[in-house]
Amino acid sequence: MELIESHLCFGGEQRRYKHGSAVLGCEMTVSVFLPPDFGSHTPVLYWLSGLTCTDENFVQKAGAQRLAAELGLAIVAPDTSPRGEAVADDEGYDLGKGAGFYVNATQAPWASHYRMDDYIVKELPPLIEALGLGSRRGISGHSMGGHGALVLALRNRDFYGSVSAFSPISNPVNCPWGKKAFGAYLGDNPADWESYDASLLLADAKAPWPVRVDVGLKDNFLEEQLRVEALEAAAAQSGSELTVHRQSGYDHSYFFVASFMEAHLRFHAAQLK
Amino acid sequence: MELIESHLCFGGEQRRYKHGSAVLGCEMTVSVFLPPDFGSHTPVLYWLSGLTCTDENFVQKAGAQRLAAELGLAIVAPDTSPRGEAVADDEGYDLGKGAGFYVNATQAPWASHYRMDDYIVKELPPLIEALGLGSRRGISGHSMGGHGALVLALRNRDFYGSVSAFSPISNPVNCPWGKKAFGAYLGDNPADWESYDASLLLADAKAPWPVRVDVGLKDNFLEEQLRVEALEAAAAQSGSELTVHRQSGYDHSYFFVASFMEAHLRFHAAQLK
Numbered sequence: 001m002e003l004i005e006s007h008l009c010f011g012g013e014q015r016r017y018k019h020g021s022a023v024l025g026c027e028m029t030v031s032v033f034l035p036p037d038f039g040s041h042t043p044v045l046y047w048l049s050g051l052t053c054t055d056e057n058f059v060q061k062a063g064a065q066r067l068a069a070e071l072g073l074a075i076v077a078p079d080t081s082p083r084g085e086a087v088a089d090d091e092g093y094d095l096g097k098g099a100g101f102y103v104n105a106t107q108a109p110w111a112s113h114y115r116m117d118d119y120i121v122k123e124l125p126p127l128i129e130a131l132g133l134g135s136r137r138g139i140s141g142h143s144m145g146g147h148g149a150l151v152l153a154l155r156n157r158d159f160y161g162s163v164s165a166f167s168p169i170s171n172p173v174n175c176p177w178g179k180k181a182f183g184a185y186l187g188d189n190p191a192d193w194e195s196y197d198a199s200l201l202l203a204d205a206k207a208p209w210p211v212r213v214d215v216g217l218k219d220n221f222l223e224e225q226l227r228v229e230a231l232e233a234a235a236a237q238s239g240s241e242l243t244v245h246r247q248s249g250y251d252h253s254y255f256f257v258a259s260f261m262e263a264h265l266r267f268h269a270a271q272l273k
Numbered sequence: 274m275e276l277i278e279s280h281l282c283f284g285g286e287q288r289r290y291k292h293g294s295a296v297l298g299c300e301m302t303v304s305v306f307l308p309p310d311f312g313s314h315t316p317v318l319y320w321l322s323g324l325t326c327t328d329e330n331f332v333q334k335a336g337a338q339r340l341a342a343e344l345g346l347a348i349v350a351p352d353t354s355p356r357g358e359a360v361a362d363d364e365g366y367d368l369g370k371g372a373g374f375y376v377n378a379t380q381a382p383w384a385s386h387y388r389m390d391d392y393i394v395k396e397l398p399p400l401i402e403a404l405g406l407g408s409r410r411g412i413s414g415h416s417m418g419g420h421g422a423l424v425l426a427l428r429n430r431d432f433y434g435s436v437s438a439f440s441p442i443s444n445p446v447n448c449p450w451g452k453k454a455f456g457a458y459l460g461d462n463p464a465d466w467e468s469y470d471a472s473l474l475l476a477d478a479k480a481p482w483p484v485r486v487d488v489g490l491k492d493n494f495l496e497e498q499l500r501v502e503a504l505e506a507a508a509a510q511s512g513s514e515l516t517v518h519r520q521s522g523y524d525h526s527y528f529f530v531a532s533f534m535e536a537h538l539r540f541h542a543a544q545l546k
Contacts, residue, residue: 007528008491014528063336065531218281255280255287258338 001127004029010069011036014059023115023123024082031055031077032128035069042133043161043272044074045265046120048141048148050167051177052098055079058142061254064261071269074133078124080144082113094177095184101172102148103196105185114185117196120148121156138162138268142257143221144169144177150198150211150231157208162271164212164264166257167219171199171230199227202242203234210241212267214260216250274400277302283342284309287332296388296396297355304328304350305401308342315406316434316545317347318538319393321414321421323440324450325371328352331415334527337534344542347406351397353417355386367450368457374445375421376469378458387458390469393421394429411435411541415530416494417442417450423471423484423504430481435544437485437537439530440492444472444503451498472500475515476507483514485540487533489523 005016012035021028035042045068047058058064058077068075081087081100088109090096105114129135139160141149146168153163172178173193182193194200202211215228222228228244235242245263250256278289285308294301308315318341320331331337331350341348354360354373361382363369369383378387402408412433414422419441426436445451446466455466467473475484488501495501501517508515518536523529 007524007526008489008522008532009528010532060527061333063339063531065528066336216281249281251280253280254333255282255338258336259281259283 009033009065012065012069014065016055019127021082021119021123023118025113026082026084026087028079028083029055030079030124031059032131033059033065033068033075034131035072035074038072038074039132040134042072042074043136043138043269044076044128044133045138045140045268046149047075047077048102048120048139048145049077049080050141050143050145051080052093053080054098057254061258062261063258064265067262067265071265073265073269073272076124076128078120081116087113090184092180095181099144099181101144101181101185102152103182103185106192107185107187110185116148117152121152121159136161136272138272140164140166140264140268141168142166143252146213147172147198151196151201154198154201154207155195162209162268164267166260166264167215167221167226167252168198168213168228168231169225171197171227173197173200174230175225175227177225199230199234202231202240203237206238207235207240207242209271210243211235212243212245212264214245214247214264216252216256217246217248218250219252221252282306282338285338285342287338289328292400294355294392294396296391298386299355299357299360301352301356302328303352303397304332305404306332306338306341306348307404308345308347311345311347312405313407315345315347316409316411316542317349317401317406318411318413318541319422320348320350321375321393321412321418322350322353323414323416323418324353325366326353326418327371330527334531335534336531337538340535340538344538346538346542346545349397349401351393354389360386363457368454372417372454374417374454374458375425376455376458379465380458380460383458389421390425394425394432409434409545411545413437413439413537413541414441415439416525419486420445420471424469424474427471427474427480428468435482435541437540439533439537440488440494440499440525441471441486441501441504442498444470444500446470446473447503448498448500472503472507475504475513476510479511480508480513480515482544483516484508485516485518485537487518487520487537489520489525489529491522492525494525
C-alpha cells in the first residue's frame with residue numbers, strides 16, 4: 001500500500017492509501033484512521049459506505065475520529081466498488097461504479113472486477129493488519145454499506161467480533177435496489193441471491209453477537225428499500241439479539257449517521273476490547 | 274430566505290437557505306445550524322470559510338454540530354464570494370469566485386458584486402436573526418476566513434462579542450495571497466489595503482475581547498501566507514489579549530480544524546452567554 005495522504009486528527013492519523021487489488025483487478029484507494037499509540041492491541045472497525053460514495057465520505061462527514069481516538073479504535077473506510085476505465089459501469093447511480101453491493105459478481109460484464117466480498121473480507125484485512133494493527137475486527141456501514149456489514153458479518157461469524165448498521169438495506173431480495181443489483185451481478189435466479197440477504201442469513205442461524213441497527217423515521221427509503229422489519233422478524237426466528245433504534249425526525253443523510261456515531265463506536269469498542 | 278434543505282442533526286437542525294442578496298447582486302446559499310430549543314436567547318457564531326470553499330465545507334467537515342447542540346449555539350456558514358454567471362471571476366483559485374476575502378471591492382471588474390464585508394456584517398445578520406435567534410454574535414473562520422473573522426470583528430468591535438480564528442491569513446498586506454487579492458479588489462495603492470489587515474488593525478487599538486488563534490505547525494502556508502507572528506507583535510503593541518496555540522503535527526486541513534473545534538466553540542459560548 002502506498003501512502004498518499006496523512007493528516008494528524010484528534011491526536012491520531014487520518015491516512016489514505018492506494019494499492020493494486022489482485023481480487024478486483026484495479027487500483028483502489030482506502031482511508032484508514034489510526035488512533036494515538038496504535039499497535040497490535042488496536043481493534044479495527046471496517047466501515048462500508050453507501051451508494052455513490054468513495055472511501056472519503058465517511059472520513060469527511062461522520063465525525064468519527066474524535067471518539068475513535070479516545071476509544072483506541074482504528075477505522076478502515078474502503079471504496080464502494082472497483083474503479084478505473086477498464087471496469088464495467090452502468091448509467092444508474094445504483095449499479096456499477098460506486099454500487100458494488102459487497103458481493104462477488106458471477107455475471108458478465110461484472111464478474112471480472114466486481115468482487116467486493118472477497119476484497120473486504122480476504123484481501124484488505126491482511127494489508128490493514130500489516131500496518132501494525134490487531135486482528136480483532138468489527139464491521140459497520142450505511143445503507144448499501146449497512147447491508148454489506150450485516151451480510152459479511154453473518155457470512156463470516158468468526159472473522160468479525162462485532163457488527164452494527166445505519167439504515168441498512170436489510171432484505172435486498174425484496175427491494176428495488178437489491179433486485180436490480182443482485183439481478184445484474186448474480187443473475188436472474190433469486191435463489192442465487194439468498195446468501196447475500198441479511199434477513200435470510202439472520203433467520204437461518206442465531207447470530208453470535210448482539211446486532212445494533214439505527215434508522216431514521218424520516219428516511220425516504222425506509223419502507224421501500226430498507227425493510228428493517230424483515231430483519232427483526234428474522235432475528236426473532238433465530239433467537240438473535242437485534243436492537244433496532246428508530247430515531248424520530250432523522251433522515252438518510254450523514255447528518256443522521258454523525259448523530260449516532262458515538263453510540264455505534266462505543267458498541268463496537270465494548271465488544272472488541 | 275428560502276429553505277432548500279433541512280436535516281435533523283444531534284437534536285438540532287442543519288438547514289440550508291438560498292436568498293437574493295441586494296448587496297452582492299446575486300443569489301446566495303447559506304447554511305445555518307440551529308440547536309435544539311433555539312430562540313432569542315441563542316447566540317450566533319458566524320463561520321467564514323477559506324479559499325475554494327462554499328457554505329457546505331464547514332457543515333460537512335468540521336464536526337461542530339454535536340457540541341453546538343449541547344452548548345446551544347447557532348452557527349451560520351456563508352459562502353465565500355458572490356456566485357453566478359454574471360459575477361466576474363479569475364482563473365486562479367485565490368481570486369474571484371470562492372475567494373472574496375471578505376472585503377468590499379473598489380476596483381473593476383470586482384466592485385459591482387464583491388462586497389462580502391457588507392454582506393457578512395450588514396445584510397446577513399438581520400436575515401439570520403429573523404429566524405428567531407438572538408443578537409449576540411461571535412465570529413470565527415479558517416485561513417482566508419480566519420482573516421475575515423479577525424478583520425470584521427476588529428472593524429466592528431461592538432457588533433461581535435467574541436472572535437477566534439484557525440490558521441488565519443494574519444497580515445495580508447505582507448503575503449502573496451493578500452497582495453494578489455487586495456491588489457485586484459482594492460487597487461494598486463497598499464495604503465488602501467490597511468483597513469482590511471488584522472495585524473494593522475490589532476496594532477492600532479486594544480481589542481475589547483480576548484482573541485484565540487490556532488495554527489498547525491505542519492501547515493505548509495504557515496510562514497509565507499499566515500504570518501501569525503505579525504498578529505502577536507500587533508497584540509503586544511496594543512496590549513490586546515491574544516493567545517496563539519501552535520499545534521504540533523497539524524496541517525492546514527479540516528482534520529486540524531475539527532480537532533480543535535471544541536475548544537473554539539467553548540471559547541465563544543463562554544463569552545456569548
